[in-house]
Amino acid sequence: MIHAISKVHRLRSTLAIVLPLAILVGTGVTVAASPESAQADSTSKACPWMNKSKSPGQRANLLLDASTLEQQMRWLNEASANETNLTVFGSTTYPAQVACAPFTADTDGPMGIAYTPGVTAFPIPMAQAASWDERLTRAKGKAEADEAFRKRYDQLLGPAVDIVRSPWAGRNGEYLGEDPLLSGTLAGDWINALRNGNPGEPVAAVVKHYLGNNQEIDRSTSSSNIDDRTLHEVYSLPFAIANSIGHPAGVMCSYNQVNGKYACENPELLNGLLKKEIGFKGFVVTDNGSQHSTAASLNAGLDQELSLPKYFAPDKLHAALDAGEITKAQIRAAAFRVIRAKIANGLFDNPLPAVAQDNVRTDAHDAVALKMAEEGSVLLQNRNQILPLTLRNKTIAIIGPTASNTPTAGVSASTVCTSPLYGDPSAPNAVQCPNPVAPLDALTARAARNHDTVIYDDGSDVKRAARTAAQADTAIVFGYNVAGEYFDLPSLNVANNGDALIEAVAGANRHTIVDLETAGPVLTPWADKVQGIVESWYPGEAQGDALAGLLFGNVNFTGKLPVTFPKSIADLPTGAAPNAQYPGTFAGGSTTRTDPEAIRQVAYSEGLKVGYKWYDAQHIAPQFAFGFGLSYTKFAYSRLAVSTHYSSSGALRSTVSFNVTNTGRSAGAEVSQVYLTLPGTSGEPGKRLVSFKRQKLTPGETQRVRVVIDSSSSNRPFSVWDSDTKAWRIPGGKYAVSVGSSSRDLPLSRTWRIGGHSK
Structure with missing residues (x-):
């Protein structure tokens, strides 16, 4: 609200x-002679609740x-x-x-x-x-x-x-x-x-x-x-x-x-x-x-x-x-x-300023926004190493309304800067973003350093956009959706006939890269027809600078998906909507509201099978897996070691150690992910993420990574909730730890047995 x-x-x-x-x-x-100290003493006497020693x-x-x-x-x-x-x-x-x-x-x-x-x-x-x-x-x-x-x-x-x-x-x-x-x-x-x-x-x-x-x-x-x-x-x-x-x-x-x-x-x-x-x-x-x-x-x-x-x-x-x-x-x-x-939280002892400042942005804050746009962007597909762009004296076509600060039917780079109010592209953004760095401007400037020429089409006419793409050596087409408070998405496809636009561009230019600017997972039915796919989400005010640095290789991709991208609606944990799981039903099983006072019943019948756990349990291959993200370099995992003991307080602790090596030619950062599979008798759907660690590695560098899986941690890594006893318990049996770069790429694994108990 x-x-x-x-x-x-x-x-x-x-x-x-x-x-x-x-x-x-x-x-x-x-300090006896301090007026400020004397005032504090006076205040504490008049208002003893202002005494910070208590x-x-x-x-x-x-x-x-x-x-x-x-x-x-x-x-x-x-x-x-x-x-x-x-x-x-x-x-x-x-x-x-x-x-x-x-x-x-x-x-x-x-x-x-x-x-x-x-x-x-x-x-x-x-x-x-x-x-x-x-x-x-x-x-x-x-x-x-x-x-x-x-x-x-x-x-x-x-x-x-x-x-x-x-x-x-x-x-x-x-x-x-x-x-x-x-x-x-x-x-x-x-x-x-x-x-x-x-x-x-x-x-x-x-x-x-x-x-x-x-x-x-x-x-x-x-x-x-x-x-x-x-x-x-x-x-x-x-x-x-x-x-x-x-x-x-x-x-x-x-x-x-x-x-x-x-x-x-x-x-x-x-x-x-x-x-x-x-x-x-x-x-x-x-x-x-x-x-x-x-x-x-x-x-x-x-x-x-x-x-x-x-x-x-x-x-x-x-x-x-x-x-x-x-x-x-x-x-x-x-x-x-x-x-x-x-x-x-300090609110009694640190008064707010008397007057709000008009502009509170700083260069340091802008740098954080740029860094987050860079690190949050995920390289999903890079066929034939189309990225990074190494073109010289070539033509690049940029296509789509969100690439530009000039609105097309009300849609521009500001539309996808951050989430709009009401889920409505005509509404203002929740956080004001009047003049973001548009991808068109940043990419044009970066391309000029390589003596490349940029041509642009807003994508409002699919046939015209395809003709523009055909004139270029490489095409970058932008797909987006609009999502926010008050409304759910009407479709999991990119908005405004975006699939048709992408397919038309890809049909006209075999060197096509798609940049997705979406609030979450979308369907990508055209994935096999394009060479590159980047998920930028809603990338904030520095979107253009971040994308230009990433596409031209000045910045390496390090982002990993925090959500699973499905291949089809039928693959979703909540099934093909509308149904009892989403958006829920009324009396008689209808998903359509007729009584304004009726309570819609939403069945979370998928239970524990949420996100990647659903795809694991159902043996469904996602389009792009949780934790997945490509880089301009490669990483290798080796030398997994696991040791388990009980602490003096009775906590179960497993120390997991492994090597990560940058085997490529570029510096990069890898997010190592550690998953734990509980015994089959636990009723858990597949594995669960129990730790992650981000490492920066130069070419050829190896780092030894060490994480501790602790049963007393708030994420309850070894435990399941027992609804009968209303308590957490650690199931006895065989456990497996898996380590790698995504929930579906786990080259290292080790199993061991643990006796069950309550914790």
Whole structure:
């Protein structure tokens, strides 16, 4: 939802904000003659919850002890919790908040700082995941936090770690792929960088969307029906991993129902799985409008309502209290979680600037966006080594509307810069991207260095485009789709008759390269007719420079797919839509809505067989496998060693070591992937990713890689969820570790036996 442009947020942009006394808090260093130290002491006496020597929990309790019930209620609403200097929010009036409670603000954050000019347009998170680069993810988090803070935001609604269950989903580009470990690990790194990347500018993260928010169609009127084991091993696992690594301030509950109960009033999900089992200590906040009750939500574990107060407004809370449906202790407990998280993430002690800056971009941030576009691009096909381009005094045809900054029927390079609002190409981007580096401009400039000539066609007339391609020595044709919030994809083919355009160009020029600019996996029925295929996703503001460097070989491809590309719709884990799995059914089995109030039932009957696990279990060859990505060099794996022992704490640990050698002539980076296959009696569908590591290697260089698979890790690498005992257990039997460059290219393997036990 468009969180940052609620009435409250629009109001704050027009008001002169009077900053609270908290801005005067000093550094905490004890220097007797320091005025700042004296001011800090004074503030701590007046507002003991501002004493940084106390724990976040102690400070939160001190604040609540000094609060009236209605002041406590303010923390249960996002707008009134943030805008501490205001008392009126829509039709609701609160008392003034206690002294020293700071002004805070949030906005959407997965793709960059949303809905405001003067910020960096990074590649979408799907491209970020395709880099498999934790260091680069941290660099993005640091850059994004700096921009957020200087725009007067200290909390971002993101990252989003929903698993890519189906390629139809409109928000797949906002997510980090189909695997829980990859998604949760990158999210955890991102969260840490937001909070800690810039001293004095902490930005808290709210991870979303919890849980089963895997389609946009009927997202508010559907139930994701997921069995208990799949819920634990697939859909909640990235949240658990992100929580363990990053300790986010908040978790956002989703619009949909899960097993017949709305996520934001689902006690099994919130109090049970999230807070008790996973051990999440922050607060749970709704998506915008995803709350449906007062007492049921609070009792289930919801702590805060997003945007203007409705169900958690004081009158509703008082009515629930009077009816005996909730207690004052529950209100205080919810407020405590919100306050403690804000303090723990530094929001009480690092006040936002008095005025938002117009332009917060920097050269360093732009460099991160370029690097992410380079590392996130995946070379899917390179027949006859058509890439890198080594043409001299030749002609290159560039074809397609997204190659240019000049719109064709409203479509241009800006269309695929980042995800658009509403999944509509005519809508603005969620992160503003008014003038990206267009591929046409960057490729033309780079080609000129080789004395090559570039000719262009916008692709609006297929026959004309084919004639243009025929005039060139090499053709580069762009295929795209448009995806975003509110709408799922109408097709898994590239948009705007793109398949016909690609086939026509390939028919006219046998040296054709396709650049895909899509939010997720698409069908590639023309793959056998072209020589090169690159997946650039939505590559951000530096898209042209990144693509030019990659295609001409100044930069090597290092990206790997975070999702599986199917050969056909029939191969998908959710089958050929429409059906009970996607988009779900109504009474009588119909997939068509006739009753606006009916709840669509979405059957997650594929269970654990999500993404590459489905293709492995069903013995289906994908078009392009999870983890796959070509390079301009080659890598060899050798000398696998595995040793297993139990730690003093009883954790099962397997150390996996192997060599990776660059056997080619170019420097490159390889993402080594380690998969574990559990015993056949475990009921697991094939292998699971348990570790990955990125290495940079010069030609001829060998590196020894060592990873530890630890049963106590948050990704539960050896374990399965036992729905009968409601516990994780390690099955006894034969285990196999496999190592290689993708889920379908694993040259090294080793088996060993483990005795089963609970852990």
